[in-house]
Structures are given as C-alpha cells and as structure tokens.
Amino acid sequence: MTSYEPDTDPSAEPSGLLAGLRTRPSQVWGAVRLVPLVRAEPVHDLRLHPRIHDGPGVVDLGRRKGTYVSYIPHSFVAEWTGDGSPAAAYGTQLTGDRPEQEAVATVRLHFHRRMARQEAKHRLRFLPLHLALEGYLALHFGGPSLAWEEWSRQAVRQGLSPRVEAAFLGTEVPGLADALNVFEIHPGQCGVLVYLADALAAAFVVPHPEDYRTLHPTLVRDLYGDLVYHYATLMPPVPDFRARITGAGVRSLADLRAAAVRQTAQWADFHDTTMAAGLLEQGCTWEEVRRMGRFTLSRFLPTFRPKQDNHIGEAISDEQGRIVYLKTFRLSESQVRRGYLLSHLAAHDWHLADTAAALGMEKAQLCHRLESAGFGHLLRPDMRGRQ
Amino acid sequence: MIRSSCLHSPAGFSQGDTGVGGGMETFGDLIAADDVLLFVNAAITATGQREFHSDAGAQRLSLDFLHAYMLGNYRDLYAGVLALDINDHNAALIIRRLLESAAEASVEQRRSEGRLIAGRLALLPPQRVYGLFGALRRAGVNNRRTRALLRDWLSARPDLAFDAVKYRSGLKAALRHTHLTPGDGEIGTFLFAPLSRAHYDTPILETWRRAHFEQAALYELPYTVAEGFAAKHGIPRKVFLERIAPRLTRRETLRLQEAAHAQGPAAARALRTDLSRMPLTRLAGYVLSLPAEERVERREELNGALRTAAHRVAGVHRGTWGRVTAVLDDSFSSYGSGVKRRRPLTVALACHYLLGALAGDYRGLWTSGRDDALLAHPVGPTPLGERILDGLETGPDRLVVVSDGWDNAPPGLAAEVLRVWRTRLDTARRTSVVHLNPVYDAADFDVRRLAASVPTAGIRDAEDLPALVEIAQFAEGRTGLAELKAYLDARADRLTEGSSR
Numbered sequence: 001m002t003s004y005e006p007d008t009d010p011s012a013e014p015s016g017l018l019a020g021l022r023t024r025p026s027q028v029w030g031a032v033r034l035v036p037l038v039r040a041e042p043v044h045d046l047r048l049h050p051r052i053h054d055g056p057g058v059v060d061l062g063r064r065k066g067t068y069v070s071y072i073p074h075s076f077v078a079e080w081t082g083d084g085s086p087a088a089a090y091g092t093q094l095t096g097d098r099p100e101q102e103a104v105a106t107v108r109l110h111f112h113r114r115m116a117r118q119e120a121k122h123r124l125r126f127l128p129l130h131l132a133l134e135g136y137l138a139l140h141f142g143g144p145s146l147a148w149e150e151w152s153r154q155a156v157r158q159g160l161s162p163r164v165e166a167a168f169l170g171t172e173v174p175g176l177a178d179a180l181n182v183f184e185i186h187p188g189q190c191g192v193l194v195y196l197a198d199a200l201a202a203a204f205v206v207p208h209p210e211d212y213r214t215l216h217p218t219l220v221r222d223l224y225g226d227l228v229y230h231y232a233t234l235m236p237p238v239p240d241f242r243a244r245i246t247g248a249g250v251r252s253l254a255d256l257r258a259a260a261v262r263q264t265a266q267w268a269d270f271h272d273t274t275m276a277a278g279l280l281e282q283g284c285t286w287e288e289v290r291r292m293g294r295f296t297l298s299r300f301l302p303t304f305r306p307k308q309d310n311h312i313g314e315a316i317s318d319e320q321g322r323i324v325y326l327k328t329f330r331l332s333e334s335q336v337r338r339g340y341l342l343s344h345l346a347a348h349d350w351h352l353a354d355t356a357a358a359l360g361m362e363k364a365q366l367c368h369r370l371e372s373a374g375f376g377h378l379l380r381p382d383m384r385g386r387q
Numbered sequence: 388m389i390r391s392s393c394l395h396s397p398a399g400f401s402q403g404d405t406g407v408g409g410g411m412e413t414f415g416d417l418i419a420a421d422d423v424l425l426f427v428n429a430a431i432t433a434t435g436q437r438e439f440h441s442d443a444g445a446q447r448l449s450l451d452f453l454h455a456y457m458l459g460n461y462r463d464l465y466a467g468v469l470a471l472d473i474n475d476h477n478a479a480l481i482i483r484r485l486l487e488s489a490a491e492a493s494v495e496q497r498r499s500e501g502r503l504i505a506g507r508l509a510l511l512p513p514q515r516v517y518g519l520f521g522a523l524r525r526a527g528v529n530n531r532r533t534r535a536l537l538r539d540w541l542s543a544r545p546d547l548a549f550d551a552v553k554y555r556s557g558l559k560a561a562l563r564h565t566h567l568t569p570g571d572g573e574i575g576t577f578l579f580a581p582l583s584r585a586h587y588d589t590p591i592l593e594t595w596r597r598a599h600f601e602q603a604a605l606y607e608l609p610y611t612v613a614e615g616f617a618a619k620h621g622i623p624r625k626v627f628l629e630r631i632a633p634r635l636t637r638r639e640t641l642r643l644q645e646a647a648h649a650q651g652p653a654a655a656r657a658l659r660t661d662l663s664r665m666p667l668t669r670l671a672g673y674v675l676s677l678p679a680e681e682r683v684e685r686r687e688e689l690n691g692a693l694r695t696a697a698h699r700v701a702g703v704h705r706g707t708w709g710r711v712t713a714v715l716d717d718s719f720s721s722y723g724s725g726v727k728r729r730r731p732l733t734v735a736l737a738c739h740y741l742l743g744a745l746a747g748d749y750r751g752l753w754t755s756g757r758d759d760a761l762l763a764h765p766v767g768p769t770p771l772g773e774r775i776l777d778g779l780e781t782g783p784d785r786l787v788v789v790s791d792g793w794d795n796a797p798p799g800l801a802a803e804v805l806r807v808w809r810t811r812l813d814t815a816r817r818t819s820v821v822h823l824n825p826v827y828d829a830a831d832f833d834v835r836r837l838a839a840s841v842p843t844a845g846i847r848d849a850e851d852l853p854a855l856v857e858i859a860q861f862a863e864g865r866t867g868l869a870e871l872k873a874y875l876d877a878r879a880d881r882l883t884e885g886s887s888r
Contacts, residue, residue, distance in 0.1 A: 024768075025797035036768075182440055184719040184768040184795065187755075242799030243772065247811045256807055257776050264797055 017280055017315070020322050021205065023268040024186050026195075029179035031235045033198060035271060037191035043207035043324045046071060046295055046316065048214060069293045071207075071316060071325055073215065150352050150367075155378035168229040170220040175232055177220045185216060191326070193276060194219070197235035200278055200309060201228040205326035207316075225332040241267055278309035279328065294319040302331070304339040338373045341366075416868035423464050423871060425833045426457050427858070428845035430473035430481075432834055433827035437724040439731075440793070441829040449829035450480075458484050462492065466500045469507045470878035471858075472851045478507050479519045486533050487526060499879075501532060506882040508540050513550060516540060517557025524564040534565045541567070548589045551577055553609045606630045610639050625650040632657040641665050641673055662688065663695035668848040670696050671737040675729045675763065682761050690761060697740035700850050704745055711746035712783035715739055715760075716790035717753045718769035723826075732765050734825040735789045737849030742787060745853070750781050754790070769793055771837070772800025779808060785819050787856070789846070791826040792835030802838035809840045821859045823852065 021037040028034075046069050170176050173196070183192075190212050191205030201224055206212050243263040250256050272280070283303040290297045295316050302310040313328030331339065348354040356366040367383050370376070376384055433450045437443045454477075457465040469481055482504050485492075492500060508516055523533060541561075544550055550558050551574050559578045562569065569575050576584055577592050587593040597604040598616045605616040610631055617627040628647050635643065640660045647658040662670060674682065674689050682689060698705060721732035739760050743749045751760060754774050755767045771794040778786050794801040805820060823846040824834035836843045842859040846852065 025795060027768075027795050028798075182720065185766075186768050186796070240798040243797045243803050244799075245803040245807050247807045250807055250811050253776065253780055253812065256804060256812070259807075260772055260776060260800055260804060263800060263803075267797055 016321065017203075017323055017326065018191075018205070018272070018276070021191060023271050024189075025264065025267055026241065026271070027179075027183055028238055028240050029182055030175035030237045031197045031232050032175050032179035033195040033238055034179060034183050035193040035195065035275075036186045036189045037193065037205060038186050038188045039190040039207075039209070040188070042188070042190065042209055043318070045069060045293070046207045046318075046324055048072075048206070048208075048211040069295055071297075073327060148351055150380055150383050151350070152378055152380050168224050168226060170222045170224055173224055173229055173232045176224075180216065180220050183216075185213065192216075192219070195238075195275070196224075196228050197231035198238050198275065199227070199231055199330075200276060200311070201225070201330050203276075203279055203311070203313070203326055203328045205323065207324040223329060225330050225335070227332045228330060241270075243267075279311050282309075282311065289314075295324070301339075304336055304343050306336055306340055307333070310336045310339070334373070338375070341370060341373055341375070419461060419464070420868040420871050422457070423461065423468070426453055426465075427468055427471055427473065428824075428834045428843070429453050429827055429832065430468060430471075430477035430845075431847050431851075431855075432474075432825060432845035434474060434476045434727070436726045438727065438826055438829075439720045439723055439791070440826075443726075445829040446827065449832060450477075450827070453832055454480055454484055458488060462496060463499075464872070464875065466496075466503050467872075467875035467879055469503045470875060470882040472847075472854060474847050475511055475515050478511060479515055479522070482507065483519060483522055483526070483528075486523060486530070486536075487528050489530050489532050497532065501536070502883045503879055504536060505539060506879075508536065509543065510882075513544070513554055514557065517554050517561060520561040520564065521557065524560060529564060534567065537561060537565050538567055541569070546591075547571065547574055548577075548591050549609070552591055552595050552612055555612075606634065608634070610635050625654050628654045629657040637665065638669060641669060644673065645676070662692035663699075665692070665696060666848075667693070667696040667700050667741060667850055668733060668737045671740070671849070672729065672733040674761065675733055675736060679762055679764070686761060693736075693740045693761075694744070697737075697744040700741055701744040704853060706745070706747050708742075708745040708747065709784040710748045710782065711742050711785045711787065712750045712752065712778040712781045713739060713742050714771065714774045714778045714786070714788045714790070715751055715753050716769060716771070716788075717755050717757075717763050717765055718767055718793075719765050720769065720791055720793055722765035729765060731791050731825045732763055734823075734846055734849055736760060736763055738787070738789045738823065738846075738852060741849050741852055746785075750778070750783070752778050768796040770796040770800075772797070772802075772804045775801050775804050779804075779818070783818060785821070788820070788822040788837065788841075790822070790824065790837075792822070792824050792828070792837055792843070794837065805838040805841050821856050823855060823859075 018037065020041075021039055024036040024038050026033050026035045048070060176194075176196075188209050190207065190209055191203070192212075193203050194201045202219075202222065204215075204219065204222075206215060243260070245256070245259045245263065250259060282305070284300040285303070286298050286300045288296055288298045295318055297314065297316050299312075299314050301312055304310060310331045311328040312331060313326060315323050315327075316325035317323050344355050344359060345352075348358060352366060353363050356363045359366065361369075367379060370379060371384055429450065433446060435443060435447045435450055438446060454465075457468075465481065466485055469478060473481075485500050485504060489497065511519075520537060523529070541547065547558075547569060548571070551569075555578065561567075562575075562578065569578075571589070573584075573587055573589050573592060577587065577589075577595075582596075582599075584596075587596055591608075594604050594607045595612070598608055598613070599619075602620050602622065605613045605620070608616070613627075613631055613634065617624075617631075624646075628643065628650055632640075635658070637660075640658055641662075643658055644660075647654040662673075665673070670693060674693065677685075677689075715735040715738065717732055717735065721729070721735065723730040723732070739751045742751070751758075752774050753760070753763065754769050754771060757763075769790065771788070771790055773796075775786070775788065788801075809816075809820075820841050822837045822841050822843040824836075824843055825846050826834065827845065828835045834843055834845045844855045844859040846855055
C-alpha cells in the first residue's frame with residue numbers, strides 16, 4: 001500500500017475508463033436507469049474465477065479453451081477455502097492460469113443459520129459492509145505519518161482503524177431489484193452503469209458477456225452509498241429519453257433509417273459527455289495492486305471534490321491501458337467530506353496548522369470540522385470542543 | 388375516461404355536449420367508445436396473473452377497478468362485451484358482477500343480460516362455471532336470476548353424472564348453495580352420501596364406486612379423478628399413464644407428452660398423438676417448452692404440425708391477405724412470468740405460422756434478428772423501431788406487430804418511425820399497420836400502445852387474429868359509439884343464437 005499523494009498528476013485514465021465500450025439505450029424502471037455497455041470484441045483471456053461458476057445453471061466451463069487469467073470481484077462470496085465454509089474475497093483479485101491452485105485472499109464469514117442456508121442456494125454475493133468500505137476507503141489512510149502533538153495516542157498507534165462506513169445493500173434500495181429483474185441484457189453486453197434519480201451510482205464492467213450474464217443478478221447484492229438510497233426512496237420515476245425524429249427532410253425509408261441511427265448516436269454522445277461526466281472526468285489517483293500476464297489490477301481514488309460526485313473503484317487494464325474490468329462505488333457526501341479532510345491532512349504530513357492554512361481557516365475551525373466529520377477520537381482530548 | 392394520454396383535451400370537454408364536427412357524436416360518446424375498446428383489450432389479455440412487468444396483486448387491482456368502472460358507467464356495454472372473444476377469466480368476472488348487482492338493473496336490462504349470460508355460460512368450460520358459482524357463493528349472491536341461470540345451465544349439461552364425478556365438489560357446492568335438486572335421484576345420493584349405496588345404476592357412478600377397491604375400474608374414469616385413485620392404490624406412474632391414455636382429453640395429452648417421455652418408451656408410445664390436431668397456440672406453447680436440441684431433431688414434425696394447425700385456423704382465408712410482414716417480439720420480456728411462462732412469445736410464434744398461412748407472401752422478422760422461428764427463445768432487448776423499419780422496407784400490404792410494447796432500444800423509436808411513415812412516406816395508407824399486444828399493462832389500464840396512429844388490440848390466442856385485425860379499426864378512433872354498439876349487438880345476436888340452437 002502506498003500513501004495518498006494528491007500532488008501526483010491525475011493520469012490520463014479516466015477519460016478512457018469506458019474505452020472500447022459502446023453505450024446502448026438506457027432502460028428505465030421507476031427511479032432507476034440502467035445503461036448497458038456493449039463490447040464489440042469480448043476479452044477471452046481474462047475470465048471470472050472458475051469457482052464462481054460452480055453453481056447450478058451457470059456457464060459451462062468445459063468450452064473455455066487456452067490459458068486465461070482469472071479475476072474475482074471484490075467481496076465475492078464463495079467456498080474459497082475448500083472446506084465448505086463461505087468466505088468473501090478481500091478486494092478484487094487476479095489469479096494466474098491455474099486458478100484452482102492459488103490461494104485467494106479472503107475473509108471468513110460467520111453467518112447466522114439463515115444466512116448460511118441462503119448461501120447454500122448459491123446466492124453468490126454478500127457484501128460485509130465494513131469490509132467492503134474498509135477495503136475501498138479507509139485502507140488508504142494509515143493515520144498520522146508524523147506524531148504531531150495534537151493527535152491522540154490512539155490515532156498515532158492504530159491509525160484510523162477501526163473505521164466503519166455505512167452503505168446500503170442493493171436489496172434495500174427501493175426498485176433496484178425490480179429494475180435488474182426486468183432489464184433486458186443486450187447481446188455482447190459487458191457492463192452496466194446504474195443511475196438512481198439520474199445520479200450515477202455505480203459502474204460495473206467485465207471482460208466477457210458470459211461473465212456479465214453470470215454477475216448481473218448479483219448486482220442487487222452489491223453496495224450502494226446512502227445518497228443512492230435516499231434518491232431511490234424519495235425521487236419520482238425518471239423519464240425515458242425517447243427518440244424524436246422530425247419529419248422534415250425525410251423523403252424515403254433510407255432517410256428515416258439514417259434519422260433513427262442518428263438518434264441512437266445522439267443518446268450515446270449525450271450520455272458519455274453529460275450523464276457519466278462525473279465518473280469519466282473526475283481526477284483520480286491510481287495505485288497499482290497486482291500485475292498478472294498482460295493485465296494490471298489497480299485501485300483509484302478521486303480527488304475528493306466536495307458537493308460533486310466522487311467515485312472510488314477498482315479496475316483491471318490490459319497492456320494498452322484499456323479497461324477490461326471496472327467496479328466503482330459512489331461516495332456519499334459525508335464520506336467525500338471525510339476524504340477531503342484526510343487527503344489535505346495527508347498532503348501536509350498531518351500538520352494541523354499547515355492544513356488549516358491551506359484550507360483557509362483557523363486551526364480551531366479545522367479541529368471542529370474534523371470532529372463533526374467523525375474524527376474526534378483522533379484528536380488529543382484537550383483539542384476537542386474548542387472553537 | 389381512463390386513458391391518460393387522452394385524445395380530447397379536458398378544456399374541450401365542457402363544450403362537448405353540443406357535438407363534434409356537426410355529426411351526431413358527442414364527446415361523451417367518443418369517450419364511451421374509447422373506454423369500451425380499452426376494456427375489451429383488457430378483457431382479452433388480463434388474467435390477474437403475474438406478468439413480466441407487474442405482479443399478480445397489481446394486475447388484479449387494476450383489473451378490478453376497470454370492471455367496477457365499466458359496470459358503474461356503462462352497464463349495457465359492459466354486458467355486451469360478453470359476446471366478444473374475451474378470455475374466460477374476464478367473462479366469469481363480468482357475469483359475477485352483473486349477478487351481484489342485479490338489483491340496480493332495469494327490467495329491460497335484466498332480460499338482455501340474462502340472455503348474454505346464458506349464452507356465455509354455455510361457451511365457458513365447466514370448471515370455470517363451477518368456479519364462478521363458488522365465487523358467487525362466497526359473495527353471498529343467491530338471487531332468483533342466479534338460481535335460474537344455474538338451473539338452465541345444469542339442464543343443458545350433456546351428462547350430469549359425468550360432471551358429478553369429474554367436478555364433484557364444484558357441483559356439490561353449487562347445488563347446496565342454490566337449493567336445487569338434481570333430476571336424477573342417484574346423483575343427489577352420490578354427491579351428499581356417496582358410500583351409502585351398495586350399487587349405482589348409472590354406469591359412471593358405479594365405476595367410481597368400484598374404483599375404490601378395484602384397480603381396473605379407475606381406468607374408465609376421467610384422468611383427473613383416476614389420478615387420485617391411482618395414488619390411493621399405489622399404481623406406478625408409468626403403468627398409470629400407459630393405461631389411462633385413451634381417456635385423456637386432447638389438452639391433457641399435449642400436457643403430458645414430456646411427462647410420458649420421462650417415464651420410458653412404452654408410456655411415450657401410448658400417449659403419442661397427432662400434434663397437428665392440437666390448437667395452434669397450445670401447440671406453439673408446447674414447442675417452446677422443448678429444449679433447443681429436441682426442436683432441431685424433430686424439426687420436420689413440429690414444423691409440419693404448426694403449419695397444419697395454422698392452415699386449419701386460416702380456413703377459407705388462406706393465402707388471401709397479400710404481402711404481409713410481421714414484426715415479432717422475442718425479447719427477454721416475452722418470457723412472461725413463472726405462471727404465464729413464455730406466453731407472449733408463444734402468441735408471437737403462433738401468429739408467425741398463422742400469418743404465414745393467411746398471407747400470399749409472408750416475411751417474419753424477430754426483434755433479436757434471428758430467422759429460425761422454431762428455435763425462438765426469449766432473450767435480449769427490444770429494438771422494435773429498427774425492426775419495423777426493416778419490415779417497411781419489404782414493401783408489405785399489411786404490417787403486423789406482435790409485441791408487449793416495451794420498446795427500449797431506443798425507447799420510443801417505433802412510435803416515431805410509424806408516425807413519420809404515416810405522415811410523410813405513406814400518406815395514401817397503402818400499408819395498413821396493426822399492433823397486437825398479448826400483455827395487459829396494469830398501470831395504464833390497457834395494453835401498451837406503440838403510437839397514436841397505429842391501432843392496438845389485445846390478443847390472447849393467435850386463433851383470434853383475423854377477428855382482432857377487424858376490430859382494430861375501431862381503435863383507430865375513426866369509428867364512433869353508434870357503430871361500436873351496432874357491432875356489439877350483432878355479436879350478441881350471434882352469441883344468443885348459438886346458445887338457443
């Protein structure tokens with residue numbers, strides 16, 4: 001793990017996050033909008049870890065030929081350990097061409113009896129909340145790098161842990177399960193963008209359509225931020241972007257067809273430049289986690305822009321930098337605020353006065369903000385409650 | 388008026404009573420015509436079961452509202468709908484509501500309603516009628532009309548003893564509710580104290596009595612009754628299916644085809660039947676229930692059966708429709724739901740074969756782009772607009788769209804294509820376009836429409852297609868209430884004639 005460096009140049013990746021994928025018309029259900037992403041040429045040498053396919057009625061692995069690298073989506077629950085007990089993958093992982101023989105970094109899960117029964121029915125994904133967000137957010141911050149006197153002893157010794165972040169399981173987001181159920185998967189579809197009340201909630205891209213088909217139902221077992229939950233609960237249904245053809249100038253069927261094609265292209269263009277702009281144009285810091293064959297697994301963090309959408313995520317790219325796997329999570333407003341404070345603290349070696357100066361405020365004000373953001377326990381007791 | 392996308396502005400509504408366009412039609416009449424057509428669409432397609440986009444509760448709630456609305460506002464027209472090809476579920480619902488609210492009807496209304504109800508009861512399958520009387524019993528409806536209707540219906544049954552065996556509880560409950568005595572004394576004993584006699588003179592009742600202790604006797608009983616006795620005697624399923632085969636009805640045979648195959652070759656041989664005798668839509672449903680490999684293996688047989696069934700339906704109209712192109716929906720939503728499995732796709736497949744028989748020159752275009760109808764499978768999005776463009780390019784006389792109307796790749800393109808085609812490219816109306824929709828949309832109280840300029844009709848069985856295409860012109864908004872009423876009256880006459888014959 002590397003420490004967070006906000007000064008590093010945001011790489012050129014974000015604009016190319018969805019390179020190689022074509023945006024197809026969205027499908028709307030209530031406040032949920034799902035935008036399918038279609039890959040012209042599926043990636044054959046990076047596939048879902050074979051053990052995920054073990055359940056009944058999923059893809060037959062017998063037809064897979066040649067060598068391939070395999071991946072496991074973050075916190076994917078399966079029998080990783082071989083003794084029959086369920087465990088969750090800890091972070092997205094890449095394994096080599098003999099995936100069965102490699103150990104998978106997992107966290108054992110202790111289910112109540114009911115949960116265990118659900119597992120038995122091959123309900124593949126269950127996201128332990130603290131684990132998922134820990135993996136995404138808090139792990140990047142190891143706590144004060146210099147033991148300035150204002151920090152509490154606990155903060156210096158243990159860093160930010162234990163950190164608990166709240167998020168919502170997809171099943172709790174109203175309408176999401178229905179939207180995924182009635183969604184019609186496009187041929188060659190390798191990914192989806194999930195919008196709630198037209199705010200981008202998550203992006204999910206896999207290398208191969210078969211993998212997508214397997215994982216599509218598990219999106220409802222995924223994590224969504226509280227903003228997403230509130231939007232889904234409170235917002236009215238979103239409208240369809242219906243095609244519109246002006247009759248003027250249409251003299252033949254060929255004209256009509258051309259106008260129809262233009263409509264599809266316009267939607268894709270509008271979507272990529274406007275609706276997904278928050279994800280595609282955010283500045284990111286990338287951190288390489290593992291390299292396997294021609295693939296690289298990395299994590300990215302946003303630059304924590306308050307009051308805008310900020311997405312964290314994991315991606316696997318090939319040797320040309322093309323993204324073949326992507327999974328993002330939209331941070332809630334309070335998480336962005338915390339990230340914003342932490343990133344500035346980290347940038348100034350956790351020196352309170354310097355950070356306060358950089359943010360254009362008094363040190364006491366900064367302490368107050370840290371406290372209200374839920375970092376009170378990091379400060380020495382006498383630094384708290386002073387304004 | 389229910390439909391939200393109303394053709395008449397609410398502002399124009401108040402001045403409506405003076406009439407429109409100098410004709411006899413008032414806005415009230417137009418709205419009535421609109422509402423009736425909407426209700427007919429609902430009554431053809433809705434079954435109160437779960438659909439792809441809504442659950443059973445929403446379907447039932449929506450349909451109940453529609454029935455209450457129609458009964459409250461247009462009682463005559465509501466009853467008149469009984470004469471149309473609506474589905475049995477809605478026919479039973481209409482009859483129930485009419486009988487429940489008999490007190491609100493005038494003498495004249497009661498007379499015409501009575502004729503319509505009796506005519507429709509004669510067409511309903513017996514289990515539906517017994518179910519209907521069960522519902523009336525639960526609702527506490529036992530007026531003189533109800534009793535008279537049941538009496539007449541029972542007296543018209545060809546073999547009441549057979550009913551007493553096959554629909555035992557239904558008949559028993561109906562008799563108990565209406566205090567009727569069956570003409571034959573043995574049937575009364577059979578229903579209310581069955582084992583009190585050592586011998587019945589009626590053969591089927593005697594067979595039923597013997598089946599309690601004699602295995603051979605149960606094979607002379609109807610399949611559903613024999614099944615219970617087989618379980619009681621512990622007869623292996625294989626043996627049972629082999630020996631009961633001659634007693635099976637046509638649909639039971641079709642339903643048991645795969646079960647018999649699983650029981651081995653002997654049972655399969657006993658149940659082997661000529662598939663082309665089956666009704667077209669049922670047959671299409673059976674074909675779609677087979678795995679793809681089997682469909683490929685039995686291609687000749689299945690194709691031939693579907694073709695023969697379609698030719699039988701087309702009858703004298705065979706080959707008279709000119710150039711026809713169909714756009715058929717095999718998107719993922721045509722799966723329907725667990726309780727109406729592949730129903731929309733089944734209808735589309737049956738329409739494909741039927742249109743092939745009706746047309747002189749036929750092209751069928753599936754939304755998925757595949758062209759092997761026999762291997763149809765519900766998958767993928769619904770690019771209706773694109774496919775309709777392909778269809779129009781073939782230059783047809785008729786374009787028939789069979790789809791649930793959820794056009795989503797991109798949404799609304801089908802409507803735009805059809806609109807521009809009508810207003811810019813085919814102003815002379817050389818091509819007639821009809822949309823047939825097998826799915827009731829609970830939220831809209833109607834089947835989903837593609838475009839205002841294209842008539843949409845609900846469809847339940849492909850066999851009704853010719854009649855529906857005829858009705859669909861009413862839905863284009865060019866026909867008024869008077870014509871609609873005349874049409875309903877004509878159908879009512881046909882129905883009552885049929886029942887008095």
